[in-house]
Structures are given as C-alpha cells and as structure tokens.
Amino acid sequence: MALVCVEDFEKKAAGQLEKNALDYYRSGAGEQFTLGLNREAFRRLRLRPRCLRDVSRLDISCKIFGEQMKWPLGIAPTAMQKMAHPEGEVGNARAAGKAGSIFILSTLSTTSLEDLANGAPDTIKWFQLYIYKDRTITEKLVRRAEKANFKALVLTIDAPIFGHRRADVRNNFSLPSHLTLANFQGVKATGVGNAAMGASGINAYVSSQFDPTITWKDIAWLKSITHLPIVVKGVLTAEDAVLAQEFGCAGLIVSNHGARQIDTVPASIEALPEIVKAVGENLVVMLDGGIMQGNDIFKALALGAKTVFVGRPAVWGLAYNGQKGVEEMLSVLRKDFEITMALIGCQTLGDITSAMVVHESQYAKL
Numbered sequence: 001m002a003l004v005c006v007e008d009f010e011k012k013a014a015g016q017l018e019k020n021a022l023d024y025y026r027s028g029a030g031e032q033f034t035l036g037l038n039r040e041a042f043r044r045l046r047l048r049p050r051c052l053r054d055v056s057r058l059d060i061s062c063k064i065f066g067e068q069m070k071w072p073l074g075i076a077p078t079a080m081q082k083m084a085h086p087e088g089e090v091g092n093a094r095a096a097g098k099a100g101s102i103f104i105l106s107t108l109s110t111t112s113l114e115d116l117a118n119g120a121p122d123t124i125k126w127f128q129l130y131i132y133k134d135r136t137i138t139e140k141l142v143r144r145a146e147k148a149n150f151k152a153l154v155l156t157i158d159a160p161i162f163g164h165r166r167a168d169v170r171n172n173f174s175l176p177s178h179l180t181l182a183n184f185q186g187v188k189a190t191g192v193g194n195a196a197m198g199a200s201g202i203n204a205y206v207s208s209q210f211d212p213t214i215t216w217k218d219i220a221w222l223k224s225i226t227h228l229p230i231v232v233k234g235v236l237t238a239e240d241a242v243l244a245q246e247f248g249c250a251g252l253i254v255s256n257h258g259a260r261q262i263d264t265v266p267a268s269i270e271a272l273p274e275i276v277k278a279v280g281e282n283l284v285v286m287l288d289g290g291i292m293q294g295n296d297i298f299k300a301l302a303l304g305a306k307t308v309f310v311g312r313p314a315v316w317g318l319a320y321n322g323q324k325g326v327e328e329m330l331s332v333l334r335k336d337f338e339i340t341m342a343l344i345g346c347q348t349l350g351d352i353t354s355a356m357v358v359h360e361s362q363y364a365k366l
Contacts, residue, residue, distance in 0.1 A: 025315050042290055065284065072301060096314075114144065154232075160214070219248065235255070298341065301349060
C-alpha cells in the first residue's frame with residue numbers, strides 16, 4: 001500500500017524502531033499536552049480559498065539568507081539519528097539536498113560535522129549548537145562548522161536544562177552502545193552521572209556542560225567569534241523576539257522544542273502571530289512544531305513565517321527506508337503543499353496573505 005501522508009511514515013517507523021528509540025523520538029515533556037496541541041492548534045485554523053485564479057504554474061521557491069530553496073521547508077535538528085537508521089544524519093541530509101531543503105545538524109548527532117559535510121556536500125547545511133559552561137567547547141564547534149561550510153548557526157535557547165521526558169525516564173534511555181555522539185569523540189567523560197534520566201556517560205558529560213547562567217548578552221560573545229548568521233531557536237514570546245533583534249540575531253525559529261522542554265506552553269503556530277507582529281520586518285522568522293501536511297505549511301506562511309522545519313517526520317522517513325524514505329516523505333509533503341497552494345488560489349509564495357487563514361472562533365461569531 002502506498003504511503004500517502006506523514007502519518008503513514010510514522011506508522012511504518014513505529015513498527016521498525018526499538019522501543020528505546022521510538023519513545024525518545026516521539027515523546028514530549030510532562031503530560032504531553034503541548035505535544036498534542038502542536039497538532040490541534042493547526043486544526044483550529046481555517047483556510048479561506050480564493051477562486052478563479054490562474055494556478056496552472058506554481059513557483060514555491062524561496063531564498064533564506066541568500067540561499068536558494070526549492071520550497072519553504074527544511075529539516076530541523078534532531079539528535080542521534082543513527083538510532084533510526086544506519087545512514088543517520090547523512091541519509092537525512094542527502095534527502096534534504098535532493099528536495100532543495102535546508103538541513104540542520106544537531107550538536108548531539110551520531111555523525112560528525114566533517115562527515116556530514118563530506119557525505120552531503122550539495123545540501124544547504126546549518127549547525128545547531130548550545131553555549132556550554134566551557135566556552136572553548138562551543139568555540140571549537142563553531143570553528144568546525146565554519147570550516148565545513150555550514151551556512152548558519154542555530155543556537156537553541158530554550159534548554160538551559162533538559163525537560164522532564166517521562167518515557168525516557170521509564171525506559172532508562174541511553175544511546176545504544178555501538179553509537180557515539182560523534183561531535184565529541186575524544187572528549188573524556190567526566191563521570192558526572194544523571195541516573196534519573198538514564199543518560200549514557202558521554203551524554204551525561206555533554207548535558208553537564210549546559211550552562212544555565214547564559215543570558216542574551218552571551219549572544220554578543222557568539223557574534224564576536226563567528227561570521228556566520230545566528231538564528232535563535234526556541235522563541236515563543238514577542239518579548240524574546242525583540243531581544244533577539246536587539247542583540248543582532250539574523251533570524252529566529254518559533255519553536256517549543258517539539259514540546260519536549262516544558263509542558264503547557266503554547267503551540268508554535270499559536271505563538272507565531274505575536275512574534276511576526278513584533279519583529280517580522282527586521283528578522284527572518286521561521287517555525288517548527290506540528291507540521292504534518294501541506295496546509296500546515298501554508299498556514300504558517302500565511303501567519304508570517306518565511307519557512308518551516310520538520311523534525312519527527314524526517315526521522316519517520318529515515319526509520320522506514322533511510323535516505324529514500326526521507327525523500328519519499330518530503331515528496332509526499334511537497335505534493336500536498338502544492339495542492340494546497342493551487343486550491344487556495346496562489347501561484348507563488350508572494351500571493352499568500354494573512355487573510356487566507358483565520359482562527360475557527362471567527363466563524364463561531366457568525
């Protein structure tokens with residue numbers, strides 16, 4: 001049977017992944033209210049199509065930081081992708097490149113910066129990082145990203161500590177013994193354990209390095225050591241968006257970390273309008289969280305995002321059939337977006353307007 005939507009890939013992945021890995025990828029924080037809300041919030045938005053428009057030729061290409069994309073979707077940073085498939089991050093990145101998408105490599109990846117650069121040379125690559133207690137760790141990662149031709153740095157700002165993910169605690173999650181956090185090979189684990197979270201030795205080392213004292217002033221330090229544009233990921237309020245602008249960030253990703261940090265925060269799509277209103281003319285505003293179909297992409301663009309990112313859907317495609325599985329998932333998602341564009345009456349992304357998406361409550365008033 002053909003796979004026709006992201007949910008189909010998720011079901012295939014669920015049947016192939018070990019429970020340790022499956023629960024790690026799919027779980028959220030706390031009671032997982034926000035995890036469900038990321039999807040439910042999209043369902044509460046209504047599309048307002050315009051008819052009798054020429055949609056015989058669609059152009060869904062766009063540029064982000066001067067890089068040409070075939071469509072406004074990229075792949076979000078997701079840790080430890082070789083748990084899903086031996087091709088791991090390289091297979092995912094190659095699929096992104098073939099689709100004309102951006103691939104963001106997680107710091108906590110099972111493929112090193114250098115191996116990804118060599119394995120997917122034609123893909124637009126960004127690097128996600130944290131500011132660690134030991135600043136030399138962060139600076140070395142930045143230098144490696146620059147040398148490996150990554151085009152932007154994505155600083156995750158919503159994780160001074162890891163959120164409470166109950167499934168990982170129940171499973172005593174650890175990275176399988178045959179895998180490593182490849183960007184930290186040669187780093188000696190300190191022995192600082194975290195038994196409650198079931199972390200492996202090197203994972204505990206990296207986690208122990210997360211610096212809960214960092215503030216917006218540390219953005220200035222990061223800017224001082226790199227020429228790459230800095231994107232902050234994890235913004236959910238207009239106030240933080242304004243600070244991102246004030247401290248010289250090039251862009252931001254509206255994100256609740258896949259609902260994995262703190263429960264009952266808003267869905268990313270709910271937070272998007274206030275952020276676009278605050279800084280939309282001055283920063284490149286992007287979004288991740290809850291994207292599962294073409295009309296989700298359209299809704300995010302209509303509400304002001306310049307592009308969107310998917311994390312779990314790419315992992316489901318990877319688990320299903322490696323690079324080819326991700327390529328197939330992206331093809332399904334792109335086709336669905338093209339159908340949405342045509343049926344709403346938009347030839348290009350520039351034709352999309354905020355009037356084409358409204359909250360369901362607007363109809364309840366009628």
